[in-house]
Amino acid sequence: MISKSFQIDEDNINKRLDIFLAENLDGLSRGIVQRCILQNQVKVNNEKSYKDYKLKLGDSIKISLVEQQKDVDEPQEIPIDTIFENDDLIVLNKPAGLTVHPGAGQKDNTLINGLIFKYPELNSIERYGLVHRLDKDTSGLMLIARNQKSHTLITNMIQNRAIYRGYKALVHGVPISGGTIEKPIGRHPTNRLIFCVREGGRNSITHFKILKKFKNFSMLDISLETGRTHQIRVHMKHKGFPIVGDKAYCNITQWKDSNDDEMQAVNSLKRQALHAYKLGFNLNEEKFSFKCELPSDIQNCLDHIQS
Numbered sequence: 129m130i131s132k133s134f135q136i137d138e139d140n141i142n143k144r145l146d147i148f149l150a151e152n153l154d155g156l157s158r159g160i161v162q163r164c165i166l167q168n169q170v171k172v173n174n175e176k177s178y179k180d181y182k183l184k185l186g187d188s189i190k191i192s193l194v195e196q197q198k199d200v201d202e203p204q205e206i207p208i209d210t211i212f213e214n215d216d217l218i219v220l221n222k223p224a225g226l227t228v229h230p231g232a233g234q235k236d237n238t239l240i241n242g243l244i245f246k247y248p249e250l251n252s253i254e255r256y257g258l259v260h261r262l263d264k265d266t267s268g269l270m271l272i273a274r275n276q277k278s279h280t281l282i283t284n285m286i287q288n289r290a291i292y293r294g295y296k297a298l299v300h301g302v303p304i305s306g307g308t309i310e311k312p313i314g315r316h317p318t319n320r321l322i323f324c325v326r327e328g329g330r331n332s333i334t335h336f337k338i339l340k341k342f343k344n345f346s347m348l349d350i351s352l353e354t355g356r357t358h359q360i361r362v363h364m365k366h367k368g369f370p371i372v373g374d375k376a377y378c379n380i381t382q383w384k385d386s387n388d389d390e391m392q393a394v395n396s397l398k399r400q401a402l403h404a405y406k407l408g409f410n411l412n413e414e415k416f417s418f419k420c421e422l423p424s425d426i427q428n429c430l431d432h433i434q435s
Contacts, residue, residue: 136187143328145172146179149191151314151330169193201230201256206242211269211418217282218247218257218272219407221420224399227264229256243272250274259283260293260355267423268295268404278411285409286355294406295350295360296339296422298429299369300380302346306337309363313356322376323358325366332356334363343434344383344390345372360402372429373397386434393432401426 132153140148146165150158162179164170170177171190209221222228222239229240240256250256250272257273259282271291273279285291314329316322323329333353340347346369350360361377364370370378372394381395403426408417422430 131193132191134189136183136185136189138185140183141185142182144179145170145177145181145183145189148183149189153191164191164193201240201244202236203245203248204236204241205245206237206239208239208242208246210246211420212416213274216274216278216411217416218243218274219416219418220270220272222262222267222270222404224265224267224423224425228261228270229258239270247274252276254279260286262404263358263361263400263402265399266402266404267399267426269407269418269420270404271407271409281411282409285411289353290409292406292408293352293355293404294408295352296403296405296426297348297350297360297364298372298401298426299346299348299364300344300372300378300383301369302341302344303336303338303348303367303369306335306348309334309336309367311363311366313359313362323356323362325362330354330356332359332363334360336364344386345394345433347430361400372401374400374402390433393429397425397429399425401429 134152146158146162149161149170153161165177165179168176169192172181173188174190209223210218211221212219227234227238230236230238240258244250244256253273253276257279259271259273259279262268262270271282273282282291310331310333311325312327312329313323313332314326316324317326331354335351335353337349338346339349352359358377361371361374365377370380372378382391403422405422406419410416
């Protein structure tokens, strides 16, 4: 059973109930939300409601979702680079190119398949202990809960912004200075596979600092207050500094004052130059902090661009 509640504020007046819930319940599609509403698992002001109900200021929404029997995913012997583990959590370094969990487009050979092979106890935990995700072609640190109590605690910590998540990104262009991007993110109106900054999207906050300026590029240190899908990639594109190698959000293949060595290094990168290098949090009165170095493909790219 998953229970959540919301109080409607001015930003969400007149929004459809199903759209609001799909935007605010991570991992649930609009179709699943509509089915839950139909099955009377969603109450508005303690009464049954409908998917097209238009929200009013002060409406109280209560959700009690009865989890469906999850599909049985196959354990597979996939290399897992475990950085740290104890009875409550696992910290791992995910390589680029590894999908986090099975889905419609990929049923196996994912991080989850490897995790339940190495840690069979995760089968009994909600979402196999998964509390956040990295895109397939983003590398770096991930946190996995190892028991249900930790899963609940860590999920709440993420929602309350009590976990520091630091990223390094190589971007096109040279910002004048660091800053904060606070722009709402939602699905692209015509391409449902990507996201964009748009009115009515979910509140999203990204902070960035400049670690090093190159002639045509910059290495940034980025941290998140919110964790929307593709958030860093969308915000950096919106700011005018798309991430190098990002096939979905960057179409730059040529730039002024480049040389052959730099062009080859950048255009041969087979994924976005984005790496989750730092995690920090407190759990059960213990302080945790983890870092991991840039992977060789991003470092090789850095070694060949002009200073």
